[in-house]
Amino acid sequence: MPRPPGHGPGYEIKRQQIIDQAADLFAKQGYAATGIAEIGKVAGLAKGALYYYIGSKENLLVEIQNRVLGPLLDAARNIAALDEDPVLRLRLLSETLLEIIFARLDHIWVYEHDYRHLTGENRSRLIAQRHEFEQIVTDLLTAAMESGAFRKMDPRLAMLQFLNMHNHTYQWVRPGGPWNAAFLSQQYCATLISGFRSPDYDASDLEKRVEEFRARQSEEK
Template identity: 65%
Template sequence: MARPPGHGPAFEGRRQEIIDRAASLFAKKGYAATGIAELGQAVGLGKGALYHYIGSKENLLVEIQDRVLQPLLRQARAIDTLDAPALVRLRLLSEVLLEAILARLDHIWVYEHDYRHLTGTNRKRLVRQRREFEWLLQGLLEEAFEEGSLRRTDPRLAALQFLNLHNHTYQWASTRGPAWTAVHLSGEYCRTFFGGLATDREALDELDDRARELRKTLDEG
């Protein structure tokens, strides 16, 4: 939701705090079970003042979804255009996906469980963006098949396997040790996933180093 005209940084800062608190409440209780009165109490605002900041309860859900998907899509689009083998770009996509998951565990819980409560154009936009991310992933897998680094299989099934391996990390990530960073988990996940499809398993030994170099290009872009 765009900032209303005439509202400065203080307004925006307060609005972001409300979104943070809403994500925490929705993750604990669910979007449907969390009322506006409860949210207002949690942030110290009456109903009228709360609506002044958020517009509607559904807008909060939109904001939470966008915090997850918008930066992830931007990075995925950028990775798709990098000049590198598809397998290296897939390793990098794995890493930025895990970074998004680990950075906002409350948001990811809401993203995975409560998006169905979106309605109308809000839901259509979210579904379209989710599909775009899946298409980008599937396109990279198809490139890897064409390049011969992965044996050919059903690209849709391969994409779903890749996503299933990553997307459920949020369910246990709060208990992970400090060594289980996005980079470490991505390396482990990709060795597991690619190991079953790789045409040259020895090439996987260089994958983390090549992804690290490619990450510099992404961050500088």
Template identity: 35%
Template sequence: MRTAQRAARRRMSPSERRQQIVTSAADLFDEGGYTSTTMDDIARGVGLAKPTLYHYFPSKDEILHAIHEEFIDLLINRHEQRTATGLGPEQLLLEVMADILELMETHRGHVRVFFEHHRELPSSEREAIKVKRDKYEQFVEELITEGIRKGIFRETDPHLATLATFGMCNWAYQWYRAGGTLRSREVAYQFWNYLVYGISASSASPTS
């Protein structure tokens, strides 16, 4: 078994190896925390000698940056591809919320790192990630603004509504566990329902 695993590792391309390191490190940071996890831990996690690990990532900071970049790029790319499909702002808002919550299942370590460890990024990398964070936030604010303009959403502060959207989704990983009574997309739909229709009986959606 170990021989087969070593052979599979040898067949990896450099990009596949980097991806393996990033994924493994994200899981380790999720389990043990960024500060407590060492490059030795990461090397053991992917079955590499420590000097080989340094060949791909010269520092733990660079791995942290790669995790942040991969996570925000996933969100941005999914949204940009979806906007070309002609979906309305209300559906796009639901999908934004679903993206964040579904990544709790597929990229749990990335989620925790992104929301808890951005301050540990070196200043230049932190600024680069902030630019992408702001870009994604602007996407959401623009679709809420469009929904207001089209009469789909009532008149409200688009920026505050955007913050409310992220406020519901971004910290759900603290309590959400896969295998519970609701899947992540079902949680996203409930959050979307609360945001769009509220929880008042008089304003409940027809599908509630």
């Protein structure tokens, strides 16, 4: 068998291609039903060369999860730290989450369905990251309640409603369809806020405030 390629200029490009190909296979067939030989066939690599790039099949699952959670957590931390009211930050977080779903539909399918196949430290790290994101959402919802914008309710139940409305979008949305992430975020948040808001809270200017925030961000760049 030929020696696997070394770490030349194309190494990382090829590794990223393999992750893309694996995500597509896992989304169509499931992680457990996809063999390493099948991944190698699609990637055009013998088994030894494939392992050189990926280390193990589980490493592919880790990389796919990281492509979702890495940018999502980075963005969520930045949004949570903004000096803006919590309802506006929830709206920004909503759109960010949907943008990632739209950008990586196959990865999201694997993220939602196959994370339980991770083992040991890989699984512990993923669960900790998921919990961190859930806590950011919970904290923003709690802050909205404390500000008087939202009525008092169980913060965890509110967080689950927020995530359930967003996270299942991957099951039916199609690239190039009539709705983009910005439109869906606007609609989702309008629905959620109408149910969550306190009687005296007026959210009619929320989209205007989103536009003003983005204009300020553009000026600062």
